[in-house]
Amino acid sequence: MSGGHDATAAWVAAVALDALDESLPTSVVLDDGRRLCLVREGATVHAMEDRCPHRDFALSGGDVVAPCVIECPWHGARFDLRTGAVLQGPATDAVPVYPVQVTDGMVFVGRPTGDPDAKDVAS
Numbered sequence: 001m002s003g004g005h006d007a008t009a010a011w012v013a014a015v016a017l018d019a020l021d022e023s024l025p026t027s028v029v030l031d032d033g034r035r036l037c038l039v040r041e042g043a044t045v046h047a048m049e050d051r052c053p054h055r056d057f058a059l060s061g062g063d064v065v066a067p068c069v070i071e072c073p074w075h076g077a078r079f080d081l082r083t084g085a086v087l088q089g090p091a092t093d094a095v096p097v098y099p100v101q102v103t104d105g106m107v108f109v110g111r112p113t114g115d116p117d118a119k120d121v122a123s
């Protein structure tokens with residue numbers, strides 16, 4: 001693999017960058033079983049768990065209502081795509097987010113931010 005990926009790092013290929021429409025949340029299931037919600041904003045791709053912590057419904061059916069802000073389609077909770085933090089209830093818990101790298105037109109997702117084993121993949 002090109003692009004300088006460390007063979008020991010846990011980067012998982014997710015989707016081609018061109019397959020992501022601007023600001024359109026997209027559900028992707030990785031080879032390791034994680035179901036993620038990906039959002040492309042320009043050259044940046046955000047990755048968060050595709051599960052709203054309020055009632056466990058998918059976030060990927062929601063809308064990007066402002067830069068870096070996704071709104072759950074079910075009860076309107078809003079989250080920061082960069083950190084997963086709750087910006088508006090009824091949800092009270094943050095959504096896990098994941099580091100992302102784009103290499104050769106492919107989107108790769110790393111381990112969860114905050115994972116003690118993720119230090120070798122943080123960018």
Ligand code: FES
Binds near residue numbers: 054074076
């Ligand atoms: S399931 Fe997302 S706000 Fe209720």
